Amino acid sequence: MKYIKILSCAALMTGASFGSAFAGCGIESGRISILANDFPALHAVVSKAEECAGGAVTFAKNHTAKHQELQGPALTANPAEYTAKIVTNGSIVPLLTDGLLRPLDDLVAKHGQSLGKNQLITIDGKIMAVAFMANAQHLVVRQDILEKVGKPIPATYEEVLETAEAIRAAGIMKYPFAMLTKADWNLGEEVVNMYLGHGGEFFKPGTAEASVNNAKGVATLEMLKSLMEYSNPDFLTYNTGAVVPLWESGELAMAEIWGSSMGSLLDDEGSTPAVVSNTVPANAPTVGGGSNPASTLWWDGFSIAKNISDEDAEATFIALVNGVSAEMVKANNDKAVWLMDAYVPGKSAEGVSMVAAAGAEPYPMLPYMGLLHGAFVAEVPDFLQGNESAEQTLADIEAAYTASAKEKGFLK
């Protein structure tokens, strides 16, 4: 079966190269239309899936940063505007809550032999998505600077503070450290990471009541504040687009970044060879004596809309299985940390692999997690700017969360 598929894809390749309108991948007809975020790894997957178009198979795609805003209404309509949505463990949650996704068990059994067991996302025993890449935030360090101050690669955030102080004391850099602390989704993510690193629980077990106003919460905020002592005062504007160029210009010695940014740190554009050759990915540090790294694991995967015909669902599924085929991985090996067997991890993937191996938690797939994340974003900047105490901030977070959770019906 697997051979047949590879053969048919090969036939498609030759077919396409001779300019015929031969529909490949064994799909005869159907509508394929994919909504996805807008970055190179997803372009690779979707373009590969597009090879299945032709003949009676229509194909459309939409790569947009607004995918999260569009997905709800687009999949609610009947028939759904998009037959497939590329999701993450964050963006799949609202779709699950609204019941807009189709269980994939039958399709996986029929067409999914090439998919690995670890790729199948099951929810309540039903396969709801197929993951194909992983991502996580981890530390990256400048080997040469660490050697200058005689420090090893820090394994805990406490060591990060020590090392940063040593670098500052040695007069090498005033602000040697940076994290993605822009006062939007990024900062919320850092709070989530740090809180999980402390072994914290976001909610009272079995309920949707937030419980972050505790010793671990205080420790989380205090640690972030201490770290920001060693980060440029502009830290509340730092996102990937700001930190990566900073790193490339050699202004940082340690940074916490997304695994997917490693590629651009290690390429030869925008930086000097001295910086690039000393850029080393490291595990995300642990914090407060915890055993898990203070980072969350993310996956990207595809899921199929519920409000479409079986024929379209099948066509879309086959096309996307082709999209995540070994062939695609081989052609785009370094664009992401792929979950498929064909992937050969390079240096840029080391950080994410270490985070996963060290047992970091996946980002919580709870329907009300987004609300708490939003409350972090709204309230934590006040604390980091020294306007209020950690306890006050945590109380504000819980109050803001409660108000929005009531509106969404998660709390009475």
Place this chain on the structure above:
Amino acid sequence: MTSSSKNNAPLLTWFATSMVVLWLLIAIGPFIWTVWGSFKVEGDFFSKADWRNAIYGVMTIVETGGSYTGNGYYGAWIEEEFWFNVFNTTVVVFFTVTISLTMGTLGGYALARSGFRYAFWLLILALIFRAMPHITLVSGYLLPFFEWNVWGKLSTTIVVLVAINQPFTLWMLHSFFLNIPKDMDESAMVDGCTRFQAFRHVIIPVMWPGVITTGLFSFLLAYNDFAITSMLLSSENQTMVPRIASFLGSVREQGNVMFAVAAVVSAIVPLFFLVLFFQRQIVSGLTAGAVKG
């Protein structure tokens, strides 16, 4: 009106001119900087090491060999097919401006000439509509548009842009028509013209400055809109601004900022000719004479 008062106050002239020059510096400084920087690589234009790199192009020499590079333009226009977005923008802008000006001229004239109070209330309604943040409106439109299968079409976007624009256009043209003395068309009507003939023969010839200025604003709204076009168009038929935004990258990935910079510079060029062309209409002394007569 200017010629008579030009030479009688040298100090005033000097003051006025230097203020205009200062304003010009503030207004165009960032764009000269951008145009210059668009021929450099990202490491220079957004240099963390030293901002003077953007002037001399240190990294540009290292990476491309010359101190200028067209890579940003090549990337945006050839690799990313930016011309397609330019085409979409042209379509959206043309229809938005035409439709909203046609409706706005007729409506604005009627409002300005009607002594009735409903005109006032209609304007209040229009203003409230303008006061509402666009994003609130768009998220309300999304589900029905998907249901009716009209989402992602240029025509839908045009209708929405016209609707959002219309209160503004009406209010502005209404203000301009108020400035045209009522006796002009009334005297025409006394001479036996119908209301429409008065409009056709008396008002149209003198309304151009107002219409063109208003048109300029509809144009800019349609041309620059991000909130609406990014939510109502698919990446397959995007207009320029959301496309430029997509060059900038997302949460987890760094984008290709120089493509965006090059695209922005390219997007300004047609505007230059447009303004140069239409400012003559605004400037033309014809208006003053017409109002006077």
Place this chain on the structure above:
Amino acid sequence: MLLFIALPIASVVVQSLFVQHEQVMIEVENCGPFKCETVIQADPDATAALRESAPLGKYNALKTYTNRNHLAFDELGDIWSTSETFFGFVGGVYNLPFYKALFFTLTYTFLVAPSVLILGLFIALGVNRLPELVKGPTIFASLLPMIVTPLIGSLILFWMVDADGIIGATLQLIFNNPDLSLKASAPLTWIMLIIYGIWHSTPFAFVVFYAGLQTVPSDTLEAAQIDGASRWQRVRFVIVPYMMPLAIFILLMQLMDGLRVFEPIVGFSASAKATSLSWIIFNDLFGNAKLYGSAAATSMLTIIFVCIILTPVLIRTWRDFNRKGI
């Protein structure tokens, strides 16, 4: 047109009065590439049944308006009774997201709108005196700040005011303070946003005034000149009154646009230091949360504020209409 105007407003009003149904939660086991875990999840089928019976959600009257994320009446009462000094009370109120945003929005609006009006008039008068030949390019150049999409304009300016950018570095030099950063301090961020607002909106006032200047009857001006009016007197007593409808129009637009201020906050990554009402709406609608009721309530409150602030201007327009009607 009525369809596009009346329907959304009506739907926003209705939306703001409802909250979502109580979610029926179930315990499920989720497995992903990293591990399996038991979590509670919303049960879509049960919720769908509830939604079927009442598609709008649960009627909540004005409670969304009064909850902590909006007018926060309960919290205000608490702060009033617990805070000892007046400043303690103000500090407590400022800690509430809605009032914080409102404070910035109003400051921004009331500083930007008059500045834009005055600056625009003077530039228009100045440009009007220029020789014909340079007028065209000058008009184009003056329009640039408005023409370029705010998204990119603010990105470039944001870069220029960076501590390592051209303006930021120059300011550090002028004030002889190597730690000066416009992005790090809240007051400087406010000033930066307001200056950006003026820079971005002045062309609008300029071009409207400039077009208006072309229609000023020249015989009136000449008559004034013959009567011995100075240049300033001519501006004050002939041009300004003549341009009054345009000035009101610009003021209205600027007040409304100011109250909707949003793009610069995103473009300058300033949300940690300054939030606006529109920013709150954006934050509620986008991202994972999708708080439609909340966003609708904030939109309604914005409109109410617009009406309150515009009342004086509208009363004036109302009088104009009446005068015209007679």
